[in-house]
Amino acid sequence: MIIRQCAGTMTVESIGKLIGRTGAAVRTKSRQLHIRLYLLGDHHQSAKYKQDDIELARCLHCEGVSRQDIAEKLEMPIGAVNQFIYFERRVVEFRRYEGGKNAAN
Numbered sequence: 001m002i003i004r005q006c007a008g009t010m011t012v013e014s015i016g017k018l019i020g021r022t023g024a025a026v027r028t029k030s031r032q033l034h035i036r037l038y039l040l041g042d043h044h045q046s047a048k049y050k051q052d053d054i055e056l057a058r059c060l061h062c063e064g065v066s067r068q069d070i071a072e073k074l075e076m077p078i079g080a081v082n083q084f085i086y087f088e089r090r091v092v093e094f095r096r097y098e099g100g101k102n103a104a105n
Helices: 002-006 012-019 023-032 051-062 067-074 078-085
Strands: none
Touching (some): 002 023, 051 067, 051 078, 067 078
């Protein structure tokens, strides 16, 4: 089903346009099927930095690169680098959920 495939990566309105339905119809059907439509990871509306950049910052820090050098290389403020490398700010990884359970289970 299209709603399940697009959940987490597309907005409700975008899914509705894709299948020719209103946003309300998409929300109703997703509730019936226990599909969460939260935007996750790089698709989240508040995401400023790509998950790949965050992982790169963490790897560079583990290899001994200074936080200031990481901030300059990735063009991020030092405060953002600190939050990511010290896990003060965590990024939700994209996983498919069905009925509150991970789809892999």
